[in-house]
Amino acid sequence: MSTTTPETPLTTSIDGKACAERVLDEVADDVARLADEGIIPGLAVILVGEDPASQVYVRNKIRKAEAVGIRSLEYRFDDTLPQAELLALIARLNDDPEVNGILVQLPLPANIDEASVIQAILPAKDVDGFHRQNAGGLWQGLPSLAPCTPTGCLRLLRETCGELAGKHAVVIGRSNIVGKPMAALLLDADCTVSLLHSKSRDAAALCRQADIIVAAVGRPGMVDANWLKPGAVVIDVGINRIESETGGERRTRLVGDVDFAAASQVASAITPVPGGVGPMTIAYLMQNTVTATRLQRHQASAAEPA
Numbered sequence: 001m002s003t004t005t006p007e008t009p010l011t012t013s014i015d016g017k018a019c020a021e022r023v024l025d026e027v028a029d030d031v032a033r034l035a036d037e038g039i040i041p042g043l044a045v046i047l048v049g050e051d052p053a054s055q056v057y058v059r060n061k062i063r064k065a066e067a068v069g070i071r072s073l074e075y076r077f078d079d080t081l082p083q084a085e086l087l088a089l090i091a092r093l094n095d096d097p098e099v100n101g102i103l104v105q106l107p108l109p110a111n112i113d114e115a116s117v118i119q120a121i122l123p124a125k126d127v128d129g130f131h132r133q134n135a136g137g138l139w140q141g142l143p144s145l146a147p148c149t150p151t152g153c154l155r156l157l158r159e160t161c162g163e164l165a166g167k168h169a170v171v172i173g174r175s176n177i178v179g180k181p182m183a184a185l186l187l188d189a190d191c192t193v194s195l196l197h198s199k200s201r202d203a204a205a206l207c208r209q210a211d212i213i214v215a216a217v218g219r220p221g222m223v224d225a226n227w228l229k230p231g232a233v234v235i236d237v238g239i240n241r242i243e244s245e246t247g248g249e250r251r252t253r254l255v256g257d258v259d260f261a262a263a264s265q266v267a268s269a270i271t272p273v274p275g276g277v278g279p280m281t282i283a284y285l286m287q288n289t290v291t292a293t294r295l296q297r298h299q300a301s302a303a304e305p306a
Contacts, residue, residue, distance in 0.1 A: 138181055152284045154186070171214045220255050
C-alpha cells in the first residue's frame, strides 16, 4: 500500500512542450493544405538591437516556421536604426502580398516608440495580436488575431480541464500582452473571470475562490499554496531569472510567478517554468500566421468585383 508524504507532489505537471508539438503538427497540416492551393504563408520577423534573449527568441521562431513549412524572412538591424526606417520597412511589408505575418521582436531600443511601431502593422498581418483593432475585436468577440501567449494558455486549459464554462478563473496581472487578452478569452469560453492587479484588495482570498489561476505578474514565487483552492488548475506565465547558489557557485535560474513546489501540494495541475507556457507562445505564433493567411485571402476574395 503506497502512502503520500507532505513532500510528494499531488499535482499533474502540465507538459507545454508536448501540447506545443500537437499544435505545430496541426499547423503543418494546415500549411500543407494551403500549399496544395498554391499558397505558402510568409512570416517576416524584425529584430532591432543586440538583446541576447531577443536573439534567441527570433532564432527559435525562424526555426519553428521553417519546420512547419512557413516561409520566413528575417530583418536584423543594430540599435541605431531610425524609427522612420523601421516604419518604412513595415509599410513595404504591409504592401507585400507574399508576407502574411509581421512580427517586430520586443523590446525595441529606447529611441523607437513601440506603440507607434505596433500600430503601423496592418491588423490582418499583426500575428502578435497587439494592434488596437485586434485587441478591440477580441473583447467584442469578432474574428481577430489574439496574442499568442494567452491563446496558448487557453489551449492548455482546454486540454487539462475539458469544459471551461461556469468555472471561476482568476487572472493575476492586467498587461495588454497577457492579462487583459487572457481575461477576454476566458470570458469568451464562458468562465466567470476576476482580473487582479496591484491595486486589488486581498488578492489571496480572491484566488482561493478560483478553479483556475493564470499568474502573469512578473513577481517570482508570489503565488504559494495559501493562495490556492484545493484542486485548482494553475497556469504560470511568469518567467523570472533569479540568482541561486549551487555547490558554492552563484548561478541564475528561471522561475515562475508561482511557488511550484508549494503549489504542487494543493493544485490538481500546474505548468512548470520553464517548459510550460513558453513553448505554446511560439506554437501559436505559427498558428496566427496561418490564420492571418486565411484572413487575408478572405479579404481579397471579398474585395473582388462580383
